[in-house]
Each structure stands twice: as C-alpha cells, then as structure tokens.
Amino acid sequence: MLISRTAAVGFALISGAKTMSSVAATTSWELQGSGRKLQKLLGVPGHGPNRVNDLLLLWPQAEGNWENWNKHVVFFHGDIQNFQEEMALQPEAAQWVSWSLEQVALILGQRFPDSHVWVVRASRMYLHKFSCYHNFVESNMFGAPEHSPYSASVGAFHHLRALLSKGMERAKLPSPLQPLGGADSIPAGFSLTLVGFSKGCVVLNQMVYELPGARADPHMSVFIKHISDMFWLDGGHPGGSETWVTDRQVLKELAASGVSIHAHVTPYEVCDPMRGWVGREHRHFIKTLEEFGACPSKKLHFQEEPPSIENHFRVLQEF
DSSP states (O other): OOGGGSOOOOEEEEEEOOOOSSSOOEEEEEETTTTEEEEEEEEEEOSSTTOEEEEEEEOOSOTTOGGGTTEEEEEEOOTTOOOHHHHHHSHHHHTTGGGSHHHHHHHHHHHSTTSEEEEEOOSEEETTTEEEOTTTSEEOTTOOEEOOOOOSSSSHHHHHHHHHHHHHHHHTOSSOOOSSOSGGGSOTTOEEEEEEEGGGHHHHHHHHHHHHHHHHSTTHHHHHTTEEEEEEESOOOSSSSOSSOOOHHHHHHHHHSOOEEEEEEOHHHHTOGGGHHHHHHHHHHHHHHHHTTOOOEEEETTTTSOOOHHHHHHHHHHO
16 A cells, blocks of 8 residues: 555645636645645636646745745646545545645655645546546547647647646736746746656657757747756556657757756566566667766666556655
C-alpha cells in the first residue's frame, strides 16, 4: 500500500465561490496547519472552442512576499490519478487514493514552497483510468499521443497559456498572465516550471515538438522564454514508441532553449523487458541532449528494488 509513504492531510473548507454554471465552479480550502490555500477550478476554458480543463491551484506559503507571486509550477498527472472523491468511488483507483490530485498538489507544494502549483486534470479519463490530454496533443482513447509540430492556431503551448490566463483570472491572482501578446502581456517576475508524470509526460513531449515553431513565433516566443525548468518523471504511455522524444532536430532546439531539463525514472518504466523501447528512448533522449551541449539532470530511482507501481508513484516524492 502507498498510504504509509504519504502523510495524511486535513482539509478545512473556508469558502466556496458562487457556482458559475453546472461545469464551471470555484471552491477553496485552507489546509490545516499550513497557512496555504487550495482551490478547485472547474471548467476553465483554454484555447479554442470546447477545450476546457479542470485545475487545482495550491497557493504559495509566503503569500505576503510579492517577489514570489509569479512563480508557477504546472503539473500533468498520470493514469488512474483523479480528484480524491472520484478515485474513492472506483475500485481500481481507490487503492491509490493517496496519490490523488489533491495529495500530489501538496507533495509538489513541499517541493516548490514559494510557487503557485497548478495541477491540470486530463480532459478525459477513459474507463475512469486512462488519462487523455487531447486538448494538448492528438491522442487515441487510451491517451497514446500523435505528436505534431507547432501551429499558429492550436497546440499545447497555446492551450497552456490560455488555461493559465483564465485560471489566474478565476482565482483572482493580483497579476494574471494576459492573453496571447507581446512582452507587456507577461507579468513582472513571471516564471514557469513544467512537470509531467507518467502519461502526463506526453504534454511535455508535445511541447518539445512544438518548440522550434514556438520560438520562431514572435508572440509565443515571449512566453516560452519564461519557462525555467521541465521535469520528466517516469514517462510512459500505451503506444509502442515515442515515450521519450528522440527527434534530433527538436532536441537540438530544446538544448538551445536555455530550459533546465530534468529526467527522473524508475525501473518500472525504463527496465521493463516487455517494453524495451522505453529505456532505449530514454537513453537516446539524454545522450542527444548532452551531444548538443545541454546538461540534463538525470536519476534512476529505486534501482536496487524490484520494479513496482508503488515505486513508480514514489518518484513524485523523491525527485
């Protein structure tokens, strides 16, 4: 069981915002003993018609420290992970409820105490367990992606920027990100860290494929420059390839972008003999970035232990 590795956390409801519609609402909790606030933002619109995602926002500890207002961490979760109350109702998910989206927000809050932590819920959970990020990347019903280059009208970067802009507005942040525009649309001190776990890494991979075009777009490039770090945490999906980006040209662009790259894996993904391509692609990803002058931080966690789903989740605490 995973519960022994994750501290139990109490939620005390302090206020509930007015429901905007049946699918768009905001609810807030104060986390007991922490001085931090967690907000659930439902039905946040992104880029383009009918592209919405639910968000969780964990506010930073030092709310009065204005220098930290605009540090943001965005997290994309894996399969089976969902809101706590929904996981508790599903027999297959209930045993992993200690890795619910709310609990992961708290784990990330400990890792990034002075940042706003945004958890993006996948727009579809097929059979209540397969996370599908089709608002960010074309995917089949099981969430296996079909990556594509940058488009001036659609794509992962456009959707992420729109989600953050609308989410900040809904949460009433004092200096929200403005809709797509030039340098004046970025608030002072804004920085962005992207974290993908397991299936959620498909979103980061799509962004890498979009990076050459996005950096060439004078409007989007301003936003891209504020991404400081990208974390790949034990990436995996049900497709038979492209678990890790291996395209040399787009990896060259990533290496030149100035983004700090982090890759944390476990034997569950990279040492599975039935999916040998995952380990090979991971090694290729690291080697190619190093050839292009990047210095990705990398670690194989729990290498002395048998591969397990439990350790797969535990990378969220250890990275």
